[in-house]
Amino acid sequence: MNLFPTTEATSAGERLAHWRDTVGRALVPMRVTPYAAEGSEAAGDGAVPGRIVPGRLGPLRLATMEAGPQRLIRSRADIARSPRPFVAAHIQTSGRAELRQDGRTATVEAGGLLVHDTARPYTLDFPEPFACRTVLLPRHALDLPDDELRRVTGTAVGTETGVGAILVPFLTTLVESAPSCPPAIADRLAAGALDLFGTLAAERARPGDGARDDLVRRIRDHIDRHLADPALSPETVAAAHHISVRYLHRLFEKENLTVSRLIQRRRLARCARELLRGGAAGPSVAAVAHRWGFVSSAHFSRSFRGVYGHSPREWRALKTAAVSGAVDEAAVLRPIGH
Missing domain, CATH: 1.10.10.60 (Homeodomain-like)
Incomplete structure:
Protein backbone atom coordinates (compact mmCIF):
# COMPACT_ATOMS: atom_id res chain seq x y z
CA MET A 1 0.00 0.00 0.00
CA ASN A 2 1.07 3.59 -0.62
CA LEU A 3 -0.01 6.25 1.83
CA PHE A 4 -1.52 9.26 0.08
CA PRO A 5 -0.45 12.54 1.71
CA THR A 6 -2.83 13.97 4.29
CA THR A 7 -4.55 17.28 3.67
CA GLU A 8 -2.43 18.73 6.48
CA ALA A 9 0.51 18.88 4.07
CA THR A 10 -1.45 21.10 1.66
CA SER A 11 -2.10 24.83 1.82
CA ALA A 12 -5.53 25.83 3.09
CA GLY A 13 -6.74 27.05 -0.29
CA GLU A 14 -5.85 23.79 -2.01
CA ARG A 15 -6.95 21.26 0.58
CA LEU A 16 -10.45 20.55 -0.74
CA ALA A 17 -9.25 20.03 -4.33
CA HIS A 18 -6.40 17.86 -3.04
CA TRP A 19 -8.76 15.74 -0.94
CA ARG A 20 -11.23 15.35 -3.84
CA ASP A 21 -8.40 14.13 -6.07
CA THR A 22 -7.14 11.77 -3.36
CA VAL A 23 -10.58 10.23 -2.85
CA GLY A 24 -11.06 9.85 -6.61
CA ARG A 25 -7.75 8.06 -7.09
CA ALA A 26 -8.21 5.72 -4.14
CA LEU A 27 -11.88 4.91 -4.82
CA VAL A 28 -13.79 6.40 -7.78
CA PRO A 29 -14.20 10.04 -8.89
CA MET A 30 -16.88 11.93 -6.95
CA ARG A 31 -17.71 15.33 -5.55
CA VAL A 32 -16.67 16.14 -1.98
CA THR A 33 -18.50 18.72 0.13
CA PRO A 34 -17.31 19.50 3.69
CA TYR A 35 -19.82 19.88 6.48
CA ALA A 36 -20.32 23.17 8.29
CA ALA A 37 -18.95 23.46 11.80
CA GLU A 38 -22.26 22.50 13.38
CA GLY A 39 -22.33 19.30 11.30
CA SER A 40 -25.87 19.75 10.01
CA GLU A 41 -25.48 21.36 6.61
CA ALA A 42 -22.88 20.86 3.91
CA ALA A 43 -20.67 23.89 3.42
CA GLY A 44 -19.35 24.80 0.02
CA ASP A 45 -15.69 25.77 0.33
CA GLY A 46 -14.21 24.43 3.57
CA ALA A 47 -11.32 22.01 3.96
CA VAL A 48 -11.56 18.34 4.91
CA PRO A 49 -8.85 16.95 7.19
CA GLY A 50 -8.15 13.33 6.40
CA ARG A 51 -5.97 10.60 5.02
CA ILE A 52 -6.48 7.50 2.85
CA VAL A 53 -4.36 4.35 2.62
CA PRO A 54 -5.12 2.69 -0.76
CA GLY A 55 -4.26 -0.85 -1.77
CA ARG A 56 -4.90 -3.76 -4.12
CA LEU A 57 -5.61 -7.44 -3.58
CA GLY A 58 -5.76 -9.27 -6.88
CA PRO A 59 -8.57 -7.57 -8.81
CA LEU A 60 -9.95 -5.85 -5.69
CA ARG A 61 -9.31 -2.22 -4.76
CA LEU A 62 -8.96 -1.45 -1.08
CA ALA A 63 -8.92 1.74 0.97
CA THR A 64 -8.76 2.75 4.62
CA MET A 65 -10.03 6.29 5.24
CA GLU A 66 -10.00 8.57 8.28
CA ALA A 67 -11.50 12.03 7.79
CA GLY A 68 -13.64 14.86 9.05
CA PRO A 69 -17.38 15.39 8.38
CA GLN A 70 -18.23 15.48 4.67
CA ARG A 71 -20.60 14.45 1.92
CA LEU A 72 -19.46 12.30 -1.03
CA ILE A 73 -21.60 12.50 -4.18
CA ARG A 74 -21.12 10.19 -7.16
CA SER A 75 -23.04 11.81 -10.02
CA ARG A 76 -23.85 10.67 -13.56
CA ALA A 77 -21.11 12.98 -14.83
CA ASP A 78 -18.60 11.25 -12.53
CA ILE A 79 -19.78 7.85 -13.75
CA ALA A 80 -19.36 8.93 -17.39
CA ARG A 81 -15.73 9.90 -16.66
CA SER A 82 -14.92 6.57 -14.97
CA PRO A 83 -17.44 4.01 -16.24
CA ARG A 84 -15.76 0.82 -15.01
CA PRO A 85 -18.34 -0.58 -12.56
CA PHE A 86 -17.50 -1.71 -9.04
CA VAL A 87 -19.60 -2.90 -6.14
CA ALA A 88 -18.39 -1.22 -2.95
CA ALA A 89 -18.49 -2.92 0.43
CA HIS A 90 -18.14 -0.10 2.96
CA ILE A 91 -17.31 -1.07 6.55
CA GLN A 92 -17.76 1.72 9.09
CA THR A 93 -15.14 1.49 11.86
CA SER A 94 -16.00 4.70 13.71
CA GLY A 95 -18.53 7.49 13.37
CA ARG A 96 -21.77 7.31 11.40
CA ALA A 97 -22.53 7.01 7.66
CA GLU A 98 -25.72 7.42 5.64
CA LEU A 99 -26.03 6.01 2.11
CA ARG A 100 -28.65 7.07 -0.46
CA GLN A 101 -28.95 5.16 -3.73
CA ASP A 102 -31.88 4.12 -5.96
CA GLY A 103 -34.37 5.86 -3.67
CA ARG A 104 -33.17 3.92 -0.63
CA THR A 105 -31.58 5.32 2.52
CA ALA A 106 -29.44 3.24 4.87
CA THR A 107 -27.56 4.36 7.99
CA VAL A 108 -24.84 2.51 9.91
CA GLU A 109 -22.56 3.19 12.86
CA ALA A 110 -19.28 1.52 13.85
CA GLY A 111 -19.27 -2.13 12.77
CA GLY A 112 -21.93 -1.63 10.08
CA LEU A 113 -21.72 -2.62 6.41
CA LEU A 114 -23.08 -0.58 3.49
CA VAL A 115 -23.13 -1.82 -0.12
CA HIS A 116 -23.41 0.44 -3.17
CA ASP A 117 -22.92 0.26 -6.93
CA THR A 118 -20.46 2.78 -8.40
CA ALA A 119 -22.18 2.54 -11.79
CA ARG A 120 -25.27 4.31 -10.41
CA PRO A 121 -25.45 7.67 -8.61
CA TYR A 122 -25.22 7.68 -4.84
CA THR A 123 -24.53 9.94 -1.87
CA LEU A 124 -22.55 9.08 1.26
CA ASP A 125 -22.95 11.39 4.26
CA PHE A 126 -20.53 11.44 7.19
CA PRO A 127 -21.95 14.00 9.65
CA GLU A 128 -19.11 13.54 12.17
CA PRO A 129 -15.41 12.52 12.12
CA PHE A 130 -15.20 8.94 10.95
CA ALA A 131 -13.07 6.01 9.83
CA CYS A 132 -13.98 3.28 7.37
CA ARG A 133 -12.61 0.51 5.20
CA THR A 134 -13.81 0.07 1.62
CA VAL A 135 -13.43 -2.90 -0.72
CA LEU A 136 -14.26 -2.34 -4.40
CA LEU A 137 -15.21 -5.56 -6.19
CA PRO A 138 -15.19 -5.46 -10.02
CA ARG A 139 -18.77 -5.88 -11.24
CA HIS A 140 -17.88 -8.38 -13.96
CA ALA A 141 -16.05 -10.66 -11.54
CA LEU A 142 -19.18 -11.13 -9.42
CA ASP A 143 -21.07 -12.84 -12.25
CA LEU A 144 -24.45 -11.80 -10.77
CA PRO A 145 -27.63 -10.88 -12.68
CA ASP A 146 -28.53 -7.19 -12.31
CA ASP A 147 -31.74 -7.93 -10.41
CA GLU A 148 -29.85 -9.96 -7.79
CA LEU A 149 -27.24 -7.24 -7.39
CA ARG A 150 -29.86 -4.50 -6.94
CA ARG A 151 -31.33 -6.37 -3.96
CA VAL A 152 -28.06 -5.80 -2.11
CA THR A 153 -26.82 -2.39 -3.29
CA GLY A 154 -28.10 0.78 -1.68
CA THR A 155 -28.64 -1.09 1.58
CA ALA A 156 -27.13 -1.76 5.00
CA VAL A 157 -26.28 -5.42 5.52
CA GLY A 158 -26.96 -6.97 8.90
CA THR A 159 -23.76 -8.09 10.59
CA GLU A 160 -25.13 -10.04 13.56
CA THR A 161 -26.17 -13.19 11.72
CA GLY A 162 -26.01 -14.74 8.25
CA VAL A 163 -23.43 -13.95 5.58
CA GLY A 164 -22.95 -10.38 6.83
CA ALA A 165 -21.55 -11.71 10.09
CA ILE A 166 -18.87 -13.56 8.10
CA LEU A 167 -18.27 -10.94 5.43
CA VAL A 168 -17.36 -7.98 7.67
CA PRO A 169 -14.46 -9.63 9.58
CA PHE A 170 -13.26 -11.32 6.39
CA LEU A 171 -13.10 -8.07 4.41
CA THR A 172 -11.59 -6.22 7.36
CA THR A 173 -8.80 -8.78 7.55
CA LEU A 174 -8.27 -8.56 3.78
CA VAL A 175 -7.68 -4.80 3.98
CA GLU A 176 -5.29 -5.17 6.90
CA SER A 177 -3.30 -8.08 5.48
CA ALA A 178 -3.16 -7.06 1.81
CA PRO A 179 0.32 -5.43 1.97
CA SER A 180 1.94 -8.70 3.05
CA CYS A 181 0.11 -11.04 0.65
CA PRO A 182 2.12 -12.61 -2.21
CA PRO A 183 0.28 -12.42 -5.59
CA ALA A 184 -0.83 -16.08 -5.64
CA ILE A 185 -2.36 -15.82 -2.15
CA ALA A 186 -3.88 -12.43 -2.97
CA ASP A 187 -5.72 -13.87 -6.00
CA ARG A 188 -7.11 -16.73 -3.92
CA LEU A 189 -8.28 -14.43 -1.15
CA ALA A 190 -9.88 -12.09 -3.69
CA ALA A 191 -11.70 -15.05 -5.24
CA GLY A 192 -12.97 -15.97 -1.78
CA ALA A 193 -14.29 -12.43 -1.26
CA LEU A 194 -16.10 -12.52 -4.60
CA ASP A 195 -17.67 -15.89 -3.84
CA LEU A 196 -18.72 -14.75 -0.37
CA PHE A 197 -20.35 -11.63 -1.78
CA GLY A 198 -22.22 -13.81 -4.29
CA THR A 199 -23.50 -15.85 -1.34
CA LEU A 200 -24.69 -12.62 0.29
CA ALA A 201 -26.65 -11.78 -2.87
CA ALA A 202 -28.25 -15.23 -2.84
CA GLU A 203 -29.19 -14.75 0.82
CA ARG A 204 -30.88 -11.48 -0.11
CA ALA A 205 -33.00 -13.10 -2.84
CA ARG A 206 -36.33 -11.32 -3.24
CA PRO A 207 -39.10 -12.69 -1.00
CA GLY A 208 -42.57 -13.18 -2.37
CA ASP A 209 -42.09 -15.85 -5.02
CA GLY A 210 -41.78 -18.45 -2.29
CA ALA A 211 -41.33 -21.96 -3.62
CA ARG A 212 -40.18 -20.78 -7.06
CA ASP A 213 -37.33 -18.68 -5.68
CA ASP A 214 -36.25 -21.49 -3.38
CA LEU A 215 -36.22 -23.95 -6.26
CA VAL A 216 -34.22 -21.61 -8.51
CA ARG A 217 -31.65 -21.13 -5.74
Missing part, protein backbone atom coordinates in the same frame (compact mmCIF):
# COMPACT_ATOMS: atom_id res chain seq x y z
CA ARG A 218 -31.35 -24.87 -5.27
CA ILE A 219 -30.93 -25.37 -9.02
CA ARG A 220 -28.21 -22.71 -9.16
CA ASP A 221 -26.42 -24.38 -6.24
CA HIS A 222 -26.71 -27.75 -7.95
CA ILE A 223 -25.20 -26.34 -11.15
CA ASP A 224 -22.28 -24.79 -9.25
CA ARG A 225 -21.58 -28.06 -7.44
CA HIS A 226 -21.58 -30.10 -10.67
CA LEU A 227 -19.77 -27.80 -13.11
CA ALA A 228 -16.90 -30.28 -13.42
CA ASP A 229 -19.26 -33.00 -14.70
CA PRO A 230 -19.24 -33.00 -18.53
CA ALA A 231 -22.71 -34.56 -18.47
CA LEU A 232 -24.26 -31.57 -16.70
CA SER A 233 -27.14 -30.32 -18.88
CA PRO A 234 -30.71 -29.05 -18.61
CA GLU A 235 -31.87 -32.66 -18.78
CA THR A 236 -29.72 -33.83 -15.84
CA VAL A 237 -30.57 -30.71 -13.82
CA ALA A 238 -34.29 -31.24 -14.34
CA ALA A 239 -34.03 -34.94 -13.43
CA ALA A 240 -32.10 -34.15 -10.24
CA HIS A 241 -34.95 -31.87 -9.10
CA HIS A 242 -37.79 -34.10 -10.29
CA ILE A 243 -39.21 -31.57 -12.74
CA SER A 244 -39.61 -31.56 -16.51
CA VAL A 245 -37.12 -29.83 -18.79
CA ARG A 246 -39.96 -27.64 -20.02
CA TYR A 247 -40.75 -26.47 -16.46
CA LEU A 248 -37.04 -25.89 -15.82
CA HIS A 249 -36.91 -23.52 -18.78
CA ARG A 250 -40.05 -21.75 -17.55
CA LEU A 251 -38.42 -21.19 -14.15
CA PHE A 252 -35.48 -19.45 -15.80
CA GLU A 253 -37.52 -17.23 -18.13
CA LYS A 254 -37.52 -14.58 -15.38
CA GLU A 255 -33.74 -14.92 -15.00
CA ASN A 256 -33.15 -13.68 -18.58
CA LEU A 257 -30.70 -16.54 -19.01
CA THR A 258 -31.18 -20.06 -20.36
CA VAL A 259 -30.00 -22.97 -18.25
CA SER A 260 -27.49 -24.04 -20.91
CA ARG A 261 -26.11 -20.52 -21.06
CA LEU A 262 -25.90 -20.35 -17.26
CA ILE A 263 -23.91 -23.59 -17.15
CA GLN A 264 -21.52 -22.33 -19.81
CA ARG A 265 -21.02 -18.91 -18.19
CA ARG A 266 -20.37 -20.42 -14.77
CA ARG A 267 -17.86 -22.87 -16.24
CA LEU A 268 -16.11 -20.09 -18.15
CA ALA A 269 -15.97 -17.93 -15.02
CA ARG A 270 -14.30 -20.76 -13.07
CA CYS A 271 -11.83 -21.32 -15.91
CA ALA A 272 -11.03 -17.60 -16.18
CA ARG A 273 -10.41 -17.38 -12.45
CA GLU A 274 -8.16 -20.46 -12.43
CA LEU A 275 -6.16 -19.24 -15.42
CA LEU A 276 -5.52 -15.93 -13.64
CA ARG A 277 -4.50 -17.63 -10.41
CA GLY A 278 -2.20 -20.13 -12.06
CA GLY A 279 -0.07 -17.73 -14.09
CA ALA A 280 2.49 -18.99 -16.58
CA ALA A 281 3.47 -21.88 -14.28
CA GLY A 282 -0.11 -23.06 -13.81
CA PRO A 283 -1.91 -26.00 -15.44
CA SER A 284 -2.36 -26.06 -19.20
CA VAL A 285 -5.38 -24.44 -20.82
CA ALA A 286 -6.68 -27.88 -21.86
CA ALA A 287 -6.35 -29.19 -18.31
CA VAL A 288 -8.31 -26.23 -16.91
CA ALA A 289 -11.02 -26.64 -19.55
CA HIS A 290 -11.43 -30.36 -18.87
CA ARG A 291 -11.44 -29.81 -15.11
CA TRP A 292 -14.52 -27.61 -15.48
CA GLY A 293 -16.53 -29.84 -17.77
CA PHE A 294 -15.48 -28.82 -21.29
CA VAL A 295 -14.97 -31.89 -23.45
CA SER A 296 -13.61 -30.06 -26.51
CA SER A 297 -10.66 -27.68 -26.11
CA ALA A 298 -11.56 -25.98 -29.40
CA HIS A 299 -15.14 -25.35 -28.25
CA PHE A 300 -13.84 -24.03 -24.94
CA SER A 301 -11.47 -21.59 -26.67
CA ARG A 302 -14.23 -20.29 -28.96
CA SER A 303 -16.65 -19.85 -26.07
CA PHE A 304 -14.01 -18.18 -23.91
CA ARG A 305 -13.10 -15.68 -26.61
CA GLY A 306 -16.77 -14.92 -27.20
CA VAL A 307 -17.25 -13.90 -23.55
CA TYR A 308 -13.85 -12.44 -22.59
CA GLY A 309 -12.62 -11.12 -25.94
CA HIS A 310 -9.33 -13.04 -25.69
CA SER A 311 -8.25 -16.63 -26.13
CA PRO A 312 -7.49 -18.47 -22.86
CA ARG A 313 -3.75 -18.20 -23.55
CA GLU A 314 -4.01 -14.48 -24.28
CA TRP A 315 -6.03 -14.04 -21.08
CA ARG A 316 -3.31 -15.69 -19.00
CA ALA A 317 -0.58 -13.71 -20.76
CA LEU A 318 -2.39 -10.42 -20.15
CA LYS A 319 -2.61 -11.21 -16.43
CA THR A 320 1.14 -11.86 -16.37
CA ALA A 321 1.73 -8.57 -18.18
CA ALA A 322 -0.59 -6.75 -15.77
CA VAL A 323 1.36 -8.06 -12.78
CA SER A 324 4.59 -6.78 -14.33
CA GLY A 325 2.96 -3.41 -15.11
CA ALA A 326 3.23 -3.82 -18.89
CA VAL A 327 -0.54 -3.42 -19.43
CA ASP A 328 -3.50 -1.96 -17.55
CA GLU A 329 -5.32 -4.87 -15.93
CA ALA A 330 -8.53 -2.83 -15.54
CA ALA A 331 -8.62 -2.18 -19.28
CA VAL A 332 -8.02 -5.68 -20.61
CA LEU A 333 -9.18 -8.25 -18.05
CA ARG A 334 -12.94 -7.94 -18.30
CA PRO A 335 -15.70 -9.85 -20.15
CA ILE A 336 -17.21 -8.28 -23.26
CA GLY A 337 -20.15 -6.02 -22.37
CA HIS A 338 -18.75 -4.90 -18.99
